[in-house]
Amino acid sequence: MGNVFLIAEQKDGNIKRVSLEILSELCRQGIATTAVVIGFGDLSKVTESLVTHGASKVVVLENEVFTQYNTEGYANALHHYLTPQNPSVIVTGATSHGKDFLPRLAAKFATGIAVDCVSFQFTGEKVAVRRPVYAGKCSKQVAFAVAPAIFSVRPNVLQTQMASKSAAVEKVVGNPGTIKAKILSTVASQIKKVELTEADIIISGGRSLKSADNFKILNDCAATVGAAVGASRAAVDAGYAPHDMQVGQTGKTVSPKLYIACGISGAIQHLAGMRTSKIIVAINKDPEAPIFQKTDYGIVADLFEVVPLLTEEFKRLKSQS
Amino acid sequence: MNILVLLKQVPDTETKIRITSDKKNIETADLKWIINPYDEFAIEEGLKTKERLKEGTVTVVTVGPTRTVEALRTAVAMGADNAIHVKVEETLDTYLVAKALAEVCKKEGAQIIFTGKQAIDDDQAATFGYLAELLQYPSVTLAVKCDVSVDKTKATIEQEGDSGAKSIIETSLPAVIAVTKGINTPRYASLPGIMKAKKKEIKTYSIADLGLGSETSKTIDSDYQLPPERAPGKKLTGDITTQVKELVRLLREEAKVI
The missing domain is CATH 3.40.50.620 (HUPs)
Known part of the structure; x- marks a missing residue:
């Protein structure tokens, strides 16, 4: 070559x-x-x-x-x-x-x-x-x-x-030539975030999160394992999360090692954006949610009960290693 | 101010994709077509820029087969003043599409060019950059805010960065601005707009009209494939605490991802 x-x-x-x-x-x-x-x-x-x-x-x-x-x-x-x-x-x-x-x-x-x-x-x-x-x-x-x-x-x-x-x-x-568009300033996010497209683990929330504040339980869980937090289009459109967190056809396409979908039903346009993840976990109250057909492991239960338990379990695991 | 908006007609996001028997493309018969969602934001930003400046014309441009005229008419119904159709029946690569658009931009004397940050069919997110380079214009992508100066010589753009960062970029005009979700909320077509759009005369060019008759695509597509189906997974059982403990054990010992 x-x-x-x-x-x-x-x-x-x-x-x-x-x-x-x-x-x-x-x-x-x-x-x-x-x-x-x-x-x-x-x-x-x-x-x-x-x-x-x-x-x-x-x-x-x-x-x-x-x-x-x-x-x-x-x-x-x-x-x-x-x-x-x-x-x-x-x-x-x-x-x-x-x-x-x-x-x-x-x-x-x-x-x-x-x-x-x-x-x-x-x-x-x-x-x-x-x-x-x-x-x-x-x-x-x-x-x-x-x-x-x-x-x-x-x-x-x-x-x-x-x-x-x-x-x-x-x-x-290096010869940068003529530059017509110049960056005047850059402000990093106030919350330290892991970039979605480069994350090993992503924890995503859907409309079932019910509010922007409730994303805190996902943030807490993500922090224990260095994960990025994502959102479905429904959650972004409802104003619970900014667009730069959206996973799917009109958001980001991601392929982490582990994708945990919380309260996401699994619309085709969301599945498109995360289907190449190595392992997919779904947590959803509705046993009929289409997301369960694409997941490696599923928990049929209320995410508000499951996620805090998961956070504790991740913490326990971390304290052991 | 001559405001150009580049748009693409794409299959609806709910579309289930099927592949042609020669595997060289997807089946396009019986699809529902929409304006690329990111380009809808670009149309709205074009219209908003005109409104803020209190003058100007918004011209929408697309490259595609006959059916794509519908997308242009929708944009006119939303409020665009003019529409240009570069009519091609075959699929062109990003290079050739950008070449065609560059010729249209030159003919129209574009002072600012808006487009979506990517089309959700081919997902290349490259047309804006090619076009800007071909025209020797600056380009800014992932724009979530765009203010054109009163004298129309520059624009100040807020850009969405990685991990929630935001940058402020100042660019001279003309420039190509690729917009993303969050910049605005696209308006609906009005009834008078729809009536106007039906009668609107659409300027049409062929590739040859644009002096590109001898150009060919630089990339060759083949072997379209559907992704492998995921094997059905397991739903965990027991009380919630047991399920969570079992999940973490499986993630660690079976899947080895944590």
Whole structure:
């Protein structure tokens, strides 16, 4: 295979796990990969983890501008650096940033794109990817007619794996080009939250939660196991939870190791957004709720009774380990 | 101000998907079609921007087969002034759709372009970025608030970030703004609006009209598959405390996820 580039993502000097997931899979397929990181300041932890996960070479595009993310800046710097490298494949994580700059980069290379892929397979010089569509109600294979093939990979679907390799780390001045849209300020959420699309465990609530305040019982339970809290469309539309917590076809598509649906009936558009979770648990009063047909374990009972017990049981488990 | 809104017609969210026998697409006969929900927010934001500025025209644009004219008429019934249909019968990839939209945006002299953050059929969430790059415009996605300055040279956008973060972004205009749920509540079509929409003349272009006759898609789709059915799980039994204890044991020992 020719020149394969992974655009690795970091935040505050810490690598995003999805970058290592992709790199590990490339290694398993025997693909020599250059990992490109954009940022400024101490990125030694990032470059080191890329080396230990099998990068053949690590390149840091440095510029003070990249202290924070910028759409145009990332696309410009990547295009500027990659063009003379004659890339055949460019891949990154399907995170909010990856999804944002990648289409601009694809347009610059006048090539095609496949977003949020769940697998990729190299055959000689070609790569084919599989990506869910209709929020996972089906999936399709995508092939690329021209190079570079550009795609992003969904977090949490591939396994990370260490590789015993050494690789050179090169620093290059990143060229952000002209930036017309600038971030003036960013305010983090007051409650410390785990990002839904990257969470290992998600606890979601439906309209049966009955109020925004009642989501507290899910938050308490989530806190014991480091889980993210999600919501169904019905709960969001009723004003119990903000839209950024919505799981489903008009919200986020997630694939955690464990998805616990509390008081969610299981509308087709919700199931579409979480069906690739490894293990699904449903807690619902209604034994006929469609969600039970998609779950590994079900508890037919009132979530207001079950969730606090579950929180206690998680706490007990944690105190033992 | 020339406000453009890009919209896509998609199968209703309740649709059960079936795949064609050649596995190259989904069955589209007998589907119920709707305007992509995120694009409804874009239409509303276009109309609201015009109202706030007290001037301007809102033009809705779609790329798709004949049936997609219905989506344009719905947008006109909601209050859009003009509608443009780029008529294609085959499915184009994101690259080619963005190319076509870029030509329309140039012809119309768009000063601000609104669209949904993604279409809920192909889920690429990439058209806005391609389009902005092709036009050399800035792009802002996941917009939950958008204020255009009085002199119409810039916009201030509130962007939804990861884990509940919010950013304020200032961009020069023209720009492409991809909106998400929470930015507004789309209005319903009014009765006079519906009457007007029925008679509205819709400007139609072919791909060749836009000078893209020799362009082809850069990606090739194949092998559509339905997801594997999940094996039926087990409902736990006993009193609630027993069930919860058993659940945690199973998650730890059988599923090994906690």
